[in-house]
Amino acid sequence: MQELAFGLAFSVGACAGGAWWCLRRLAEARHLLDTPTSKIRSAAQGYVEFYGVLEPVPETLIYGPLTGKPCLWWRFRIEEYSSNGKGRSWRPVESGSSEAWLRLADATGDCLINPQGAQVRPATREVWKGNLRHPRGLAQGGIRGWLSSGKDYRYTEERLHVGESLYAIGDFRTSGGGRQGLDLSAAQSSVIRQWKGDFAGLLQRFDNDRDGQLDEREWNRVRLAAQLEAEDRHRQVSVQPAQNHLAQPRESQPFILSSYGEDDMARQFRWQAAAGAVLCLLGALGTAWLLEGTVL
Known part of the structure; x- marks a missing residue:
């Protein structure tokens, strides 16, 4: 009876979780496709979508924490290779991401972006292995880094760089420049x-x-x-110069910063929604099979 209860809880949870994930990803894809692209100078206040180029923020120097390479934003993960009687796997031991603001520019102006709470999808992603908890120097690239034996740690670092294209969708606000109303x-x-x-x-x-x-x-x-x-x-x-900001929306709208375009992101969300639908279906079939077994 205890095994049956555990199986039912697992299958019902998979069904509900898959359905939630599917609907969430479909809603996010719809937000991306339904929001028109705006120019920074003429953008309305509120939820907007921008395409632009990343530019350096004055007096801000940022380096990837694992590689030491200059960048505008980073995210890293360190995993340790572990084994037990049941198998072997990579266990996450440390991770983090940059909180530095970004500066996005198009032909009409620029906008400062607070990346906290954003889904960031950078094009640059480096993965390599080593023997130290914290690597020293740059990553060992190419096939040599993967074929080296006896490595206890795996490192992943993602970065955004100056001059890269960026797709951004979030909550846009302008202060100064006489555009801010007074309540x-x-x-x-x-x-x-x-x-x-x-x-x-x-x-x-x-x-x-x-x-x-x-x-x-x-x-x-x-x-x-x-x-x-x-x-x-x-x-x-x-009377101060107008300053534009993009940040996480207060409502449950997606906040995305991506090196990939709108269509690529929407396609990824649809594939993830399909995976959620499959999980929901498998959970429903498992629940039905378990309940049928109890009746018989």
Whole structure:
């Protein structure tokens, strides 16, 4: 009975997981294909799609952590070769990715990209083996790196470089340049919350009768001063040059940075959706077979 319960849990989980994966990947592919490509200078605020070229971010030097090669973004994984009575496998022991911002440019302008939360698909991917937990120097390339025997660790490093083409889809926002509207009520509330963080300073500025609290008249003065402060801050931001940013959407829309184009990414998502559908079908068949066995 315990084995039957375990089998049912596994098959039902495979069916549900496969269905979820299939629908998720199909939705992501549809987002990519339905979102029109925009130019950076004329892009609307919100969810957008860009094609451009990666350019260096001033005063930022980045090197791949395993190879030491210069790049704009990296991701690495270190695996250790392990064996037990049941078999042999590569076990992940360390991984990480860059958090440095990227700069994407097209013929109309440029945009800074915060890669946190993005699905990054770089074209450059190096895999090699070695005897040390952390490799020293550059990767050993070619067939020699793979045919070397007695290697205990496998290293993988992916990178984005200056001058590479990049497909990007995510949440686009522009600050400065007079394009940012003012929600006066929200801005005023933000200023008041900030001032409340230093309540002693707030009392010093607005507690005229020095009774240690703010009455209604004094609070009205606080609100008026906060409104004037919010308007002044907005004017200062508006006169600054426009600065474009792309980041992870707040909703469940895909955030993708890829060296491959929209069609390639959509094709990959469809293949992954098909794999999810197959897993769902196998899980459903397994569940039906187990339930039929219990009835008989």
